[in-house]
Amino acid sequence: MGWLSQIIKRLVRTSPQKPVTPTGFGMVQTRKEDLFASLGTLLSRYRIAALTERKGKILFDYINDPREIILDYQPTVLSPKKFFFPQEEVFLEYTANGKINPKIDFQDTILFGIRPCDTNAIKILDEAFSESNGDPNYLTKREHTIVIAIDCHKLCDEQGFCYKTHSQNVTGGADILLFDMGTDFAIKIFTQKGKDFIDEYLNTKALDPNLFKAYQERRHDAFKDLKPFPHLEYLPEIFENQKDHPFWASEAKRCLSCGSCIFVCPTCYCFDVADEFALNLHEGERIRRWDACMLHSFAKVAGGENFRQETENRVRHRINKKFNYLMSKHGQSGCVGCGRCVRACLVKISPKVIAETLIADNNVIEGSAPDVQPLENHHIKERDIRLYVPEKATLTRIIKMTDKETLYEVELASGRPLGHEPGQFVQVSLLGIGEAPISISSEPSNEPRFELCVRAVGDVTHKMSELNVGDTLYIRGPFGHGFDADILERMKNKHLVFISGGLGYAPMRSLVNLVLQTPEHYKKISILNGCKTPEDRLFKDELANISKMGGNVELLETVDCADEQWTCGVGVITTLLPDLDMVSDETIAIIVGPPIMYKFVLRSLKERHIPPENIYMSLERRMKCGVGKCGHCQIEGIYVCQKGPVFHYPDIEDKEEAI
Amino acid sequence: MSKPTVAFFDFASCEGCQLSAINLAPQQLLELLEVIDIVEFREALSEKAYHYDITLIEGSITRKSDIPRLQDIRNRSDLVVAFGACAHIGGINALKNFQRPEEYKKAVYPDTPDLFETDIARSIDAFIKVDAFIPGCPIDTDEFVRVVKNIVLGKNPDIPDYPVCVECKQRENVCVYELGLTCLGPVIRAGCGARCPSNGGYCYGCRGTIPEPNIYGQKDVMRQYHLTHDQMMDQFKLFLNHNKEVF
């Protein structure tokens, strides 16, 4: 992405981690008391988190003395992910006058005694926080932590079902793995970091093969009758095929939507973002907090639309995320069978039971198992410490468009051009108020100024409406996938049909105005725009000019309720399509509008035999981070802020949640 | 930014919410007074103002003679905040709504049952427009400060719409159902930091339900934990008596 290279990357870490194979470091052995003695001395250098007891609760917590460590595993409410991705975390600190600094609260840490399920979960989190954009906070904490895991030689309790997805086996996510052989631990080293740690701090001896063999036999006996899911590798397909299975509805009826399953899940990583000023209204923080897709308002946007209104959709999304979306990407189940969600659920909704039900009812398995690249053991990826830091900008022009919408012209203080593609968006920040995703309304340009057309619906957009020319706001972006060079190239010499409704013309305009700079490159340009009333139309003057352009450019407008002066169509947007002169395979349709509009427009286009390959659309979703991390904008596992908002219709045609 | 004027009023209540509002560290309270101008606080103040930017009303309405005063306060306020469970959802006062007036009057004043005017207890939004609410019995001090801050900044009050379980799980509490108690946490609005389940109690619903609570599921859970219908209803009656879905 162009702009990324324009900003200075401050990488916290430079040397790449060496690739690792578990066998590369071999195995050793140590006496338990030696290990605990070492941990005792290391307390001065490291924070040590381990399984312990606090006020009657068994949990992972920082300890003051190795004697506080509980070795016999008892399931905890929360997983150790909280040490890398805490329940609540301040990631920006700022002052009202614009001093903004990223904040990462980290310290050298030993995470001791986590179990195989949680190591497998860490592998998934590592990937989630590394892919697309490295999350500076997670990755920094992760890098400063030595993970010492302990193998499970038996199932923890009747709710645990790690064996269903092979998650009882450690394949990464830890630096060191211990096997409890009585007075001694056998030690398997996974990473260079683990090796260095052992070499420096631990008295070891050669592994006693007989003792280890005995351990392995004991473990084997405990797990030998516990079989994985049948057709484990086909789970994504099985889940994809059964999105309308009646079990979803019956589970949803019982589900309390309390979110407990998500908060206790070791592989859930979605978060919400909030701004908070101190009481002096001068110093502020931007905070992220765990969020849960099972909660009612998780997918609700400021405008009021809720993209996962029904409990059934939320239950389906949650389980599919684990067994379908993540697994089809990584070949490893996103559910590690730790059983925490089942223990936490008052109505005992269980991923295991759901998977078993769907597996049993699935009789078609086609072809061979999907060939996916399995998750490698953790590599620290590049990360940009300024990923979440917005840059200063100034309002240079404000034009009131309608009662609700205003056009803002914004100039970045750095003087750099925004460098966006049509269809992309930026995150607009007002310090102390919050951040909101706003589509860019202006076409790409080399000027440092760009335009945002905003409807006042939430805190940020309401507050924007109180600003004046010269006031400061803060920008991150541009983000997302817009109408990129490939799409623009495809559009050449085609009949472009722009179909927008309501506020949809705001992002559409970035493309329309670009195309109208060289109308001769296209066969024909038809701009179809619909609104509630003539008063609600955006960019009235520009539309008037377009209507006068003539040549191969035409403007067709319609409103739901007309007034006396209105001379164009009356009715919904689709009333404009039947009479439009277009040749199906020479036409490219672009749709942007309110969620309700897509279904009807797509149906009309289908009636006019426009092939799906010739349709592009921009989808609105709730976005908090803009960089593929917070999880709010997902459509069946696809991050709209990364793959969208502009989609090629064939890519989402079969996604029920998309339209 | 000029300081908004803030007033506190109370109707039938224990005044514990007003008390909780000033349960701040000295520095915090002094800072709060830099942000707002408290002009009416009968409990701690004997000044009277005429117009208020923000009015916080504690207490429920239990008699007709209080309605004109309530309406007068509304007319003199830009923004009215229902302050605490009594004003927000009727609160504990509404427990008497399940008894016949002649019964409860006689129980307390056997010789003079009609001496005092009383009606069913209602939340203030039954009579006047309410712009925001701060739930809880009593309100949570941190939440109060946050809401006041947000109102001053022109933001939404930011009251959570997720259930108590969210905060309870994040504190790694052992579920109170496992401890042999019953809890309304799954359908009750969070924001209290799951204070009751975290301190040896259970949630009895003082903050009201979340939007779209699964009452069917909640009752199902309580049945599974062997509560009789009466026991279940007794628990709901404490603070959810306003909720038609429950009864």
Added chain:
Amino acid sequence: MGRIINLDIRHITRIEGHGNIRLNVRDGKIEACHFDIVEAPRFFEAMIRGRHFDEAALITSRICGICSVGHQLASLAATEDAFGLSLSTQEKCLRRLLNAGEYFESHTLHIYFLAIPDFVGAKSVLPLVKTHRDVVVHALKLKKYGHDIGDIIGGRLVHPMASNVQAMTKTPTEKELFSIIGWMQEAKMELMLNVTTLANLSLPDFNRDTEYISLYKPGTYALLEGDIFSSDTGVASYKSYRELTQEYAIPNSTAKRCKHTRDSFMVGALARFNNNYQWLSDNAKSVAERLNLTPKCTNPYKNTLAQYVELIHLADDAIDAAQTLIAMAQPLKVEERIVSPVAGIGIGSIEVPRGILYHEYAYNEKGFIKTANCVIPTGQNGQNIENDMRALVPQIVDKTDEEITLMLEMLVRAYDPCISCSTHLLDVEIIR
């Protein structure tokens, strides 16, 4: 002379709850002198009928936000009395701490926020933020200690959730107990350093002897358990509380008042001080001396000073309770609660900041409440306040209306009345 004074003070400010004073004086003669409580009645005694014993404290706590701990402790004591339960040392210590928390919150609020502004000619504590910032910060600190102790012991001070029949469902850690000791030591120091603030207040020189009633347990400054002591008649069993709070009708009115041997009595800090002075801690006694406060004191305005003395005593007592707990095996276990309901009547009598409070419940054999009766201190003081007013008015009748108003308001405030508590209204005059 022919001067007619006609005062109608609606909604006296800086007291908890709504009260009115009405005074008519013609030619120096009092025609009417009333202290009315106009708080909306809330019917708690009716609301808890049919509720389970585990909910009694939770519900009655809501009678009053200022003394919710007191209502809870009285409620628990009544239930425990009914079921014949006794408390462990651990539980007693925890309750002493929780109670100390409430006294710190309540007394501080009264002394500094409600009473003191009158003496410095301020309408509230707010202007003092500018003029007497150090005093305000000192007061806020003391009040915060109270809330913080409440958080640790009860989960919170206003309507705690951890206090339950027989045993708390939460225990403090050793570290938390040490912080409580630290705060209380600091509080004591602050209070002793600031005695002059109180000593310098020019309290009206008004004395009227009355009957003083409080809890009584020889050897202790009784707050949480004991029998009842009257300065007129001596010791009586707590079971006979109804005789000590006789309700009676006044002529031409259906409203009721409380009396014992005389036609009114006083409860609260001054009554406790007068009756139990000898068992105050040494620090508290020395502060009383510096405030020139000695038993028996008959000036109701000095109730505020007695509260100040009590804070010192409460700090000493809280430190003692915390130390007792620390001496036990750590961490403190949450005690098992085995409660078997018994049909019968139980009475709980507790000294709350404003005076002695009684809860009485009749239980059925399943542990559900059949009937309840709560007698609150403000109700008990009602007639005494009015009697004080009647005695005071002739002494100040030559002053201006404003001065009379202020002195009457100050008198009412000195009693620290808590009218929210009015489970049933004992002294309302209906004007038709």
